[in-house]
Amino acid sequence: MAKVAFLGLGVMGAPMARHLAAKGHEVTVYNRTAEKAQAWVAAHGGRSAATPAEAAAGQEIVFACVGNDDDLRQVALGPDGAFPAMRAGAVFVDHTTASADVARELAAASSERGFDFVDAPVSGGQAGAENGVLTVMCGGDPEIYARVEPVIMAFARSCRLMGPAGSGQLTKMVNQICIAGLVQGLAEGIHFGKRAGLDIEAVLDVIAKGAAGSWQMENRGRTMNQNRFDFGFAVDWMRKDLAIVLAEARHNKALLPVTALVDQFYAEVQTLGGGRWDTSSLIARLEK
Structure with missing residues (x-):
């Protein structure tokens, strides 16, 4: 078992830290709002720290x-x-969805100070964090990764080293690019089916078993059909992620026309008051 600190107890961090404590690791937590850290300790044990430095000392x-x-x-x-x-x-170990540049920056800064850094963004959303089944994409040195992987698996279903520092963040960008296109395609398909007078529940049952099937279809198709969006990964967060993607694309000269377009569609959802709606709310702009 390891002595660990966890900085940030939001909708992802709090359950991730909980899984670490449940697996027997000695956990110290820090949160910008101290009351949240104190409540976490009251529920799960461990201790809270007043600053990131206090939380990190000796871990x-x-x-x-x-x-x-x-x-x-x-x-x-x-x-x-x-x-x-x-x-x-x-x-x-950084689980924030951030830029590859900041991952490389912090990797260099940690090396200068004699310790190590792994960028490790996650996919799976709040439900994945709550259930301990996140997918974790890592960037860093193989020997360092091998040390932290067993601890990360406390809250993960899958964890893999993708390359040197920054590679985890770049892989997460690929993930968000793919999600953006999938959700828009699903939104248009459901919208078209409704206009054609089809039974959408039946349509989804059939096509989910074929080449069109996806996690988004299985987990979001029916709620999209019901115009339910008060859960899941918020549009505001997705736009933050897509801004990182598009900035990196400008740097590496990748062409992302669909991603850029879907980002603007999400901006329209924000104008509808849907900043905190789930990303599946792309269909709302088609049916407004």
Whole structure:
């Protein structure tokens, strides 16, 4: 069992930290809102810390799952950040969906300080975090990855090293590109089926068993048909992720016309008041 810290107890971080505690790891938690960290400790044990530095001191692994690049830099390098407090040989594992640039930046900064870094964004959403079945995409040194993988598996169904620092974030970008296109295609298919007078439940039952089948169809098709979006991965978060994707594409010259278009469709959903709706709400702009 490992001595670990977990920085960030949002809808993903809180259940991920819970799974670590349930598997017997010694967990110290930090959250920007201290009351949330104290409530987590009351429910799951361990201890809370007032700052990232206090949480990170003496730990073997420091996990983070925060909002964006700036939040990540703040908990790692800011005043009372984790990096100055981490001991030699420790590992900082970042589960934030962030840019590949910040992953490389923090990998270099950790190396200068004598400890290691793994970027490890996740897929599976809040349900995957709650149920401990996330997919984790990692970037870093193979020997360091081998040390942290058994601990990550406390909340994961699948975990894989994708290459050097930044490769986890790049893989997560591929994931979000694919999701954007799939959800838009599903939205248009359901919308078309409704206009054609078909029984959408029956349509989904049939085509889910063929080449059109996908996780999105199995888990979001029926709720899209019912115009239910008050759950899941929020449109605001998806637009944050797609902004990272499109910035990286400008850098590496990848052509992403569909992704750019779907990002604008999500902007339309935001104007409908759907910033906190699930990403499947793309269908709402077709049926408004």
